[in-house]
Amino acid sequence: MMRSILFTLLLAGVFVNLRAQTTVVHGTVRSEEKALVFATVAISNSRYGTTTDPEGKFYLDKLPAGKYNLVISALGYAQKNIPLNLKNGQTLHVDVEMKESHAMADEVVVSGTMKEITRLASPVPVEVYSPAFFRKNPTPSIFDALQNVNGVRPQLNCNVCNTGDIHINGLEGPYTMILIDGMPIVSGLSSVYGLSGIPNALIERVEIVKGPASSLYGSEAVGGLINIITKRPQNAPSVSADVFSTSWGELNTDLGIKLKAGKKADVLTGINYFKYSNRIDKNNDNFTDVTLQDRISLFQKWNFNRKNKRVFSLAGRYNYEDRWGGDISWDRSYRGGETRYAESIYTNRWELLGSYQLPFKEPLMFAFSVNDHKQNSVYGTTIYGARQQIAFGQLTWDKKIEEHDLLIGTALRYTFYDDNTPATVSLGGQNKADKVWLPGLFVQDEIALSKSHKLLLGMRYDYNSVHRHILTPRFAYKWNINDHNVLRFNAGTGFRVVSLFTEEHAALTGSREVVLTQKLEPERSYNANLNYHRKFYFMSGSFLSMDASAWYTHFTNQIIPDYLTDPDKIIYSNLDGYAVSRGLSMNMDLELNNGLKVMAGASFLDVYSKNNQTSFKNRPLLTEKWTGTWSISYKFPGTQVNLDYTGNVYGSMQLPVLGDLDPRSEKSPVWSLQNIQMNYSGFKNLEIYGGVKNLLNWTPGKSEPFIIARSRDPFDQNIVKNAQGQVIPTTDNPYAMTFDPGYVYAPNQGLRTFLGVRVTIR
Structure with missing residues (x-):
């Protein structure tokens, strides 16, 4: 008996020792x-x-x-x-x-599948850009910062007020959905006016999905989406500040402050202020080369600490902007009159968004966003007043059952839009605000077929109170060939309900008449995308990542504004035929252990429409055939000095000329914007940077007789028309033109130096 007890104690001791x-x-x-x-x-x-x-x-x-x-x-x-x-x-x-990197990250992403997943594990290709990437070329807004992302182009829509939108793979801005923390916060009016007010200092990362994502995000996610992820308060520094100024007189200030609200919450507050008040007219057309702006944006985000680490975050943003461009001698006393021409825009906007994980065992997440946008604009004597309100709520259930990773959700979106244009006038001539309800249901199943193969199936059903039933399926397949090679194939459909006057800036400026030939029906798209990703790790510590994509998108009911049939009109109608966007895109990230980092990309675009009545392919205006971007960085050994050289280059675009007599080029030249920056980070909590923007001093007006048509007669007081109402040539108007500022494809701002300082206290 004693031997048994001793033997048992010995075994127990050995077991405890092994566990130890x-x-x-x-x-x-x-x-x-x-x-x-x-x-x-x-x-x-x-x-x-x-x-x-x-x-x-x-x-x-x-x-x-x-x-x-x-x-x-x-x-x-x-x-x-x-x-x-x-x-x-x-x-x-x-x-x-760890060494700082500007390469696309392999961290957690959410945009492709609406759930947190590592980028390499995602069946949907997602491009991720960190703040380090955007700091290579400091800009006052996220709109400008995206100019160095391959396949993404900030497009200016007006020479006078410099408003714009974001193009992805050659598709117009309204095809791109902009989100903040996964919520569709920027849409309609804000696609044109709201992108400038997001503080760069509070951005954690930017995720970009190219291709339709309507099966998860609904209308507007036709060409792709850009999801701006803000910092978690607990991750942010206690105090951060970034201030820079340029030789043109621009001043941008970003300030971030993190505080603890007791033990229950962390609070992050951000302030962005941008000021430009320097009247410059280097091309001597009597109009400002760059719009004057006065903008302030306030942002605050609360993260609450709950039991079992359940999520509860709440964020709000307020943005006010006063911008104007036009006659160099204009002031506010001329606003709306016929003495001095200017385009003056007051934007007043607030947003509220949040996420709340319900207190159940099952992972149920409720997310919402609400925004109110007021627009007070004057384009010469044309007054544009508009208000847009959007409320969005979404409930999702994320459930894993063996090889199935399910996401089931329901969403409701309400849009209110009212303005003083024909867009909100009833048949009886009375004002009638546009009110649209858009409830939807969606389901997504990510199936692990094996360790190396994943299949994603998705479906969304929406009921638009105006356009009725809308169904958008989705399919994705991912093959992990090995740890360094991934192949993805995605296919799906998208839809877009058009709000013409909130999106088409040209419908409000100049003297063109807006003509709608029919009731505009929703656009639909069908897309396929093949993506290949390869990584190389070298014994020296160097790293190379390569990414290539081929896509094809087919559109029906597409709405393409017609500027060419009549130079005095913009004609809108659904295309009687089809449109196509197809192309190839390649990205490369290289990091050498000697401090050299290179990121380069190129896209080749074939975008066209075809009418059933003709056999010709029509290439849309302001769409490049190819584009390239690069960012080259080098850290000098043994120092805290970094050098960054960034730039982009664009192929030729077809431009909106005004008739056969217009002396301006019908196609743009190949053009490039290049920048260089040097920064020093040897001080504690302090970084100093400076450089030159637009090194080539390139502006679109250098090769043209003029950019803005009839800029010295913006109210068309000295034009002569024939009996048919058409403008005829005269000594004062030899090209038979009316005033039009729509001939724009690039910034009209030349070479300028900049100097800035960043402070970070943790």
């Missing part, structure tokens, strides 16, 4: 003496992983003995790979120094 020999890996993750919070630390091809705490520390235990690869990644930093040979009972301390 747990293998542990712990350490810290830092970058230039700064702790990295929420960095991902994982054992490759295993279930072992964690994230760093507020001090940058991590801890992995109960690891079996063997040879592994420890992978450390963080948004905005180059991924680190550390080989491990773990022995039983070993405790290993690892300190990791």
Whole structure:
């Protein structure tokens, strides 16, 4: 009996001793003496992983003995790979120094599938850009910052007021959905006027999906979506400030402050102020070359600490902007009159958005956004007053059942729009505000066929109170060929309900008459996209990532404004035929261990429409055939000095000329905007940067006799018309033109220097 007891105690001791020999890996993750919070630390091809705490520390235990690869990644930093040979009972301390990177991140993304997933694991290709990428070319707004993203182009729509929208793969701005933290906050009026007021300093990352995403996001996500993810308050520094000014007199200020509201909440407050009041007329057309602006944006985000780490966040933004462009001698006393021409725009907008995880065992998430946009604009003597209100609510259930990862949701969107144009006039001539209800249901199933193969099936049903039933299916397939090669195929449909006067800036400026030949029906699209991603890791520590995509999108009912049939009119109708957007896109990220980093991309676009009555392909105006972007950075060894060289180049575009006598070019030349910057970060909490924008001093007017047609007669007081109402040539008007500022395809701002300072206190 005693021997049995001793033997049992001996076995227990051995068992306890073996359990005590747990293998542990712990350490810290830092970058230039700064702790990295929420960095991902994982054992490759295993279930072992964690994230760093507020001090940058991590801890992995109960690891079996063997040879592994420890992978450390963080948004905005180059991924680190550390080989491990773990022995039983070993405790290993690892300190990791991360290098800042502008390459597209491999961190968690949400835009492709509406749930958090690593970028490489996502069946939908998502491009991710960190703040480090946008700091290579400092800009006062996210609208300007996107100019160095391959396949994405900020398009100016007016020479006078400089408003614009975002083109993706050659498609007009209204085909692009803009979201903040996953909520459709920017749409309609804001597609034109609201993109300038998002503080860059509060952006955590920007996610871009190219191709239709209507099965998850509904109307407007036809050409793609841009999701602006703001910082989590707990991740942000205590105080941050970024101030820069240019030799043209522009001043931009970003300020961020993080506070704790007791133990229950973290609060992040951001302020952006932009001022430009310098009247410059270098092309001598009597009009301002750049619109004068006075803009302030206030942003605040609350993250509440709840039991079981349930999510509750609330954010709000207020944006006010006063901008005008026009006659160099204009002031507010001339607003709306016929003495001095200007386009004066007052924008007043607020937004509220949030996410709340319901207190149930099942993961149920309710998200909402509300915004109110007031527009008070004057285009010469044309007064445009508009108000848009959008309320959006969405409930999703995320459930994993064996190989199935389900997402089921329901959404409701209400849009109110009213203005003083024919867009909101009833048949009896009375004002009738546009009110649209859009309830929807959607389901998505991500199926793990095997370790290397995933299949995603999705379907969305919407009921538009005006256009009735809308169905949008979606299909995606991902093949992980190995750890460094991924192949994706996506297909789906999209739809877009057109709000003409909130989106088409040309319908309000100049002297053209707006003509609608029919009731405009919703546009529909059918898309297929093939994406290949390859990564190379070198023993020297260098890194290369390559990404290539081919896409094809077919549109029916597309609405293309006709500027060419009659130079005095803009004619809108649904296309009696079809339209196509197809092309190839390639991106390359290269990081060498000597401090050189290169990011380059190129896109080749074939965009056209075809009428059933003709056999000709019509290429839309202001659409380039090819485009390229690059960012080259170098850190000088042994110093805290960085050099950044960024730029873009665009192929020829067809331009909106005014008739056969117009002396301006029908096609734009190949043009490029290039910038260089140097920054020094050797001071504690302080960084100084400066450089030159538009190194080539390129502006579109240098090769043209003029840019704005009849800029010295903006009210058409000195034109002569024939009996048919057509303008005829005269000595004063040899080209038979009326005033028109729509001949625009690039910024009219030449070379300028800039100098700035950033302060970060953690």
